[in-house]
Amino acid sequence: MTNPDTDTSLSRLSRFGAGKDPAKRDQILDGANTVFSRMGFDAAGMADITREAGVSKGTIYVYFDSKDDLFAALIDRQREHLFRDIAATLDTPGGTADRLRAYGLTLTRLLCSSQVIEAHRIIIGIAGRKPDVGATFYEKGARRGMALLLAFLQDEIVAGRVLPCDTSRAAQQFVELCLAGLFRQRLMAYLPQPPDDDQIAANVDAALYVFCAAYAPDAQTTHAGVKHTVPEGKHSPD
Amino acid sequence: MTNPDTDTSLSRLSRFGAGKDPAKRDQILDGANTVFSRMGFDAAGMADITREAGVSKGTIYVYFDSKDDLFAALIDRQREHLFRDIAATLDTPGGTADRLRAYGLTLTRLLCSSQVIEAHRIIIGIAGRKPDVGATFYEKGARRGMALLLAFLQDEIVAGRVLPCDTSRAAQQFVELCLAGLFRQRLMAYLPQPPDDDQIAANVDAALYVFCAAYAPDAQTTHAGVKHTVPEGKHSPD
DNA sequence: CCGAAATCGAACTGATCGGTTCGATGTTGA
C-alpha cells in the first residue's frame, strides 16, 4: 500500500523506485551527452550510450521511453545549466556598454562551446523532419535568452542611455554581431575548435562598437543630421 | 577501340555512355533534391529517391558512387545556381548604400529560402561526423560569397566612401546584420516559411542603418570624438 | 542473513537501409 510518491519515511530516503534514482538518471544523461556530442543523433546508437554510461540497456529504457525522449531530457538539463550563467551577466556593475559586453562575452563563449554547437547540430539536423522539436528548442533557449537582453534594452531606453528603437530587432542585431564570424563557422565545422577568449573579446568589442554607433544617444545628439534618425519601423519577427 | 571520351563523331552526339547522359543525371539530382529537402540526409532513403526521380536504383548507382557522392553532387549544382544571382548585385548602379542593399536583399532572400535552409540543415547535421564536408561547404559557399563583399568594401575604402577598418570583420557583420532574426530562426524551424519581401527589406534596411552608423565616413567626420575611432584590430577569423 | 527489488547483460526480434545482382525491356544506330 505504501505509495512511493507519498512515502516520506526514512526507509524510502535512500531507496528509489525503478527508474527513479536521480543519480543514475544523471549517469545515463552524462553518457548520452558524450555519445550524442561525438556522433550526432542518428549515428549515435543506444548500444554506444549503454557502453559510455556504464548502464545496461534495459535500465536506460526504464528511465526513458525512447531515444527521442532521452535526447529531449538531455537538452532540457543542459539548457538550465546555461541560463544560470547568462542571466547574471546583465546585472554586472558598470555602465550600459560594460553590461552589454558582459552579456556578449558570456553568450558568445557559451554558444560557441562544443557542447552547445553539437546540440545545435542535432536539433537543426532534425528540424526539417520534426519542426516542433526545433521550434521548441528555439523558444525555450535562444528566445528566452533574448528576452533578458530585450528587457535590459527597454530599461536603458527609459533611462535615456539607449536611443528609442525597435528593441526586439536591436537585441537580435546585437547578438548576431557578437556571433559574427564565429557561430555559423563553428556549426559547419569550419572552425574545429571554440574561439579563445581573445578572439571572443575582440568580436564582442567590435560588435559593441557597431551597436553603440547606431544606438548610443551621445553619437546621435552630437550628430543632429536627419539621416540618422533611428527607424522604429515594424517589429522584426522574433 | 573508339574511346567514348575522345570520340567526337556524329554517332556519339545523341548517344551517351552508361551514366553519362546529363539529362538523366539532372533527373536524378532533381529527385534527390526533393527527397533530401523533405526528409533530411539520414532519413532519406535511396528507395525514396528512386521513386521520386522515376529512375531505377541500379541506374542511380551507375551515375553516382554512393549516397554521399550523390548528395555532394547535388550541393555543387545548387551552389553554382546561387552564385549567379549574388555576384551581380554589387555591380548594381547607385551609391555605396544602394549596392550594399542590393547585395543584402539578394543574400537574405536566398539564404532564407527553403532550398538553402534544408541544405544547411543537412550539412550542419553531419558536420560533427564529417567535418571536412561541412568545412568544404562553407569554403565553397559562404566564404566565396563573402569574398565578393570583402573586395567591394576594400574598393569603397580606397575611394573614401567607407571608413578604413577590418574589412573581413565588417563584411561578416553586415551579413549577420542582414540575417538577424531570420536565418537562425529558419534553420530551427521556428519560422516555418521564408520571410516575405517586406520583412526582408525591413531587415536589410535596419542592417544598413546600423552598418552605416559605424562605417560611413560622414557620420565619423561630423562627430570627431575619440570614442568612435574605428578599431583596426586583429583580423577576425574568416 | 534473508528476501524483495533494481539492475545487469546478453540474446533476440523485427524492421530499415545502402548497395548489388541479374534477367527483362525498350531504345538506338547501323
Place this chain on the structure above:
DNA sequence: TCAACATCGAACCGATCAGTTCGATTTCGG
C-alpha cells in the same frame, strides 16, 4: 531487322539499430 547497350525493376544480401525479454546478479532495508 538486328545487335548492342542503357535502363528497368525486383529480388536479394549483409549490416545496423531501436526496443524487448528474461534469467542471473547485485544492492539494500529489515
